[in-house]
Amino acid sequence: MNTESKSLEHFLTTSSKTIPQFIDSLDYHLLRKAADVIDDSIKNGGRIHITGIGKPAHIAGYLASLMSSTGTPTYFLHGTEAVHGSLGQLRPGDVVICISNSGKTSELLATAHAVKNNDCRIISVTSDPFSPLAKLAEVHLYAGVPEEGGPLNRAPRLSILAETIVIQSLSILLQEERRITPAQYVTWHPGGTLGMLRDDER
Numbered sequence: 740m741n742t743e744s745k746s747l748e749h750f751l752t753t754s755s756k757t758i759p760q761f762i763d764s765l766d767y768h769l770l771r772k773a774a775d776v777i778d779d780s781i782k783n784g785g786r787i788h789i790t791g792i793g794k795p796a797h798i799a800g801y802l803a804s805l806m807s808s809t810g811t812p813t814y815f816l817h818g819t820e821a822v823h824g825s826l827g828q829l830r831p832g833d834v835v836i837c838i839s840n841s842g843k844t845s846e847l848l849a850t851a852h853a854v855k856n857n858d859c860r861i862i863s864v865t866s867d868p869f870s871p872l873a874k875l876a877e878v879h880l881y882a883g884v885p886e887e888g889g890p891l892n893r894a895p896r897l898s899i900l901a902e903t904i905v906i907q908s909l910s911i912l913l914q915e916e917r918r919i920t921p922a923q924y925v926t927w928h929p930g931g932t933l934g935m936l937r938d939d940e941r
Contacts, residue, residue: 746890753888754897761884761901765908773862773878774912777811780834780860788829790816791838792847794895795902799838802906808927809910810917821850831858836906839863840882840898842870851875864905866898880905 742748777787787806789799796818806813816835817825829835835854839847842865851861851872863876866883873879882901889896921940924933 750888750896753886754900757884757886757888757897758900758904761882762904764881765905766881769878769880770905770909770912773880773909774916776860776862776878777834777909777913778916780832781811783832784830785832785834785860786830787811787813787834787836788816789813789836789838789906790818790821790847790850792818792844794899795838795840798899798903799836802836802903802910805907806910806913809914809924810919811910811913816850818850819846822853826853826857829854829857829859833859834862835859836862836864837872837876838865838882838902838906839870839872840866840895840902842867842872844872848872848875864902866901880909 742751780787789803789806790796791799799818800815803813803815814828816828835851837847837851837854842863848871851863852875854861855875861876862878862880863870863872864880864882865873866881867873868879868881882898882905884897884901886892887894887896887898921936925936
């Protein structure tokens with residue numbers, strides 16, 4: 740891509756190098772362990788929730804929707820409202836996926852502690868396997884990148900991509916286990932072109 744913006748060029752160059760390296764570093768066994776925790780919870784009547792603070796909260800909403808549409812009903816848990824009554828959506832034995840780049844965000848840690856106090860299980864997604872949030876979790880999934888790629892190197896950019904890739908990968912394993920057929924998928928997604936069976940799927 741030809742660009743006169745050095746910042747954009749840096750972002751694209753960094754992305755093209757960093758994301759493939761991150762994908763190569765994904766730990767299949769930990770993803771499998773996280774999927775097993777979720778499956779065990781569901782078999783025992785548990786439900787799945789995803790939470791985060793700030794930008795991770797936005798992708799948590801998307802990822803909850805994605806997982807729900809591919810066979811694993813998942814609920815968004817507001818990262819701060821949780822400790823102001825929204826924990827009422829949890830039942831003992833549920834699994835809560837907590838997303839935080841640092842794993843040290845005080846608001847999310849308060850929510851994570853409250854989640855555990857409500858007898859729920861935690862899967863954490865952070866860039867630091869030794870962070871407080873990672874240590875609270877039954878399974879920690881690494882989502883670290885060396886830099887964000889943008890001006891000031893502060894706004895979440897590549898870290899958000901890494902977190903999304905991790906939970907997308909988890910959703911693939913879960914969907915694979917559910918053996919979702921095209922007909923089943925269409926019943927959950929009747930609107931738009933995704934809700935139409937292709938000729939080769941009939």
